[in-house]
Amino acid sequence: MNTYNPKPEHQFTFGLWTVGSRGRDPFGSEVRESKTPAELVYLLGEVGAYGVNFHDNDLIPIDATPAEAESIKKAFRQALASTGLVVPMATTNLFSDPVFKDGAFTSNDPKVRAYARQKTMKSIDLGVEFGAKVYVFWGGREGVETDSSKSAVEAIKRTREALNFFCEYALDRKYDLKFALEAKPNEPRGDIYNPTTGHMLAFIETLDHPEMVGVNPEVAHEHMAGLNFMHGVAQAWEAGKLFHIDLNDQYPGRYDQDLRFGSRDLKAAFYLVKFLEDVKYNGSRHFDAHAYRTEDYEGVKDFARGCMRTYLILKEKAAQFNADAEVQALLAEINADDGAMAPFLGKYTPEKAAALKEHAFDRVAIAQPGRKYERLDQLTIDILTGTR
Ligand code: GLT
Ligand code: MN
Ligand code: MN
Numbered sequence: 087m088n089t090y091n092p093k094p095e096h097q098f099t100f101g102l103w104t105v106g107s108r109g110r111d112p113f114g115s116e117v118r119e120s121k122t123p124a125e126l127v128y129l130l131g132e133v134g135a136y137g138v139n140f141h142d143n144d145l146i147p148i149d150a151t152p153a154e155a156e157s158i159k160k161a162f163r164q165a166l167a168s169t170g171l172v173v174p175m176a177t178t179n180l181f182s183d184p185v186f187k188d189g190a191f192t193s194n195d196p197k198v199r200a201y202a203r204q205k206t207m208k209s210i211d212l213g214v215e216f217g218a219k220v221y222v223f224w225g226g227r228e229g230v231e232t233d234s235s236k237s238a239v240e241a242i243k244r245t246r247e248a249l250n251f252f253c254e255y256a257l258d259r260k261y262d263l264k265f266a267l268e269a270k271p272n273e274p275r276g277d278i279y280n281p282t283t284g285h286m287l288a289f290i291e292t293l294d295h296p297e298m299v300g301v302n303p304e305v306a307h308e309h310m311a312g313l314n315f316m317h318g319v320a321q322a323w324e325a326g327k328l329f330h331i332d333l334n335d336q337y338p339g340r341y342d343q344d345l346r347f348g349s350r351d352l353k354a355a356f357y358l359v360k361f362l363e364d365v366k367y368n369g370s371r372h373f374d375a376h377a378y379r380t381e382d383y384e385g386v387k388d389f390a391r392g393c394m395r396t397y398l399i400l401k402e403k404a405a406q407f408n409a410d411a412e413v414q415a416l417l418a419e420i421n422a423d424d425g426a427m428a429p430f431l432g433k434y435t436p437e438k439a440a441a442l443k444e445h446a447f448d449r450v451a452i453a454q455p456g457r458k459y460e461r462l463d464q465l466t467i468d469i470l471t472g473t474r
Contacts, residue, residue: 192240
């Protein structure tokens, strides 16, 4: 019997900002007391997580003195050592401080753009110090409320120049580090540049070191844009660009909810887990979500355990789907190929094109058979609901 216990090989990670979220929202203040980074590591150790990720200022407050920074790092390091947790990813907070109210790398103020670069270099150093191999860029404030304020082309150029700068910095410092760009369509800005994973994938190819840069797609962010998250992930994977992933959930058309993984669209979560497991994605499964505002820290643990448990349940369901004889027979039938079209498919040759133009197709007959997708989908539902 599968007990759905998280193990290190599952690579389940959480950000300090996720289990550390105190439930503040635009209409209400904090409902949970503050915990130190070290305390959050112990909490994550207790629920069985593998790793913990952080923004520079989740670990060290923006105005901490060097002595304060050292003592926080010492306690954090001790907590990591005693729980066995690792730090696979780090990132920069370029959105909370008022200095970033008009963005960081895309700000119209060159002083802000330069300060954002300084802060990011220091934050990269901090991440590397704790062993991070992936560095995320989420440009939450890189956008506008009014397009009269900023050139959309200039914003892309400024972002490119900044990313090129950090690639050179990492190469200079001989860091073993990859960058992962995270898209979001809006919130906290009215509109954010490079709003989807697809935009990011296109943007990466324009960089000086595209091989160092991939994506960090987030379920909620693609759902906010009304997109099929798994399709975006699949495209990133196929391009060799799936460097990291942010798992959570989200009702489309609503504010940024960051719900417990799989709690709203179980079927979409199933196809996602099935995809990641089928292709043997071997990066972190990072839960970028937070507990309901109704919860205390026991509820936060329930939330964290729930994210991992749902992932493991869906992983088991994916294996069941793959092993189901009726499902597999249907898939074989759906994908049947007698080889008759092989001379016309594949790569272009002038001969092939000429032969294909001559071939007579019985279009009406070809269109006749149903595809049996209704049956296949219901089998999927039966598997997912435990009916099968
Ligand atoms: C912030 C955001 C997330 C990003 C984090 C990384 S911070 O919580 O909502 O989606 O992944 O900067
Ligand atoms: Mn995220
Ligand atoms: Mn989010």
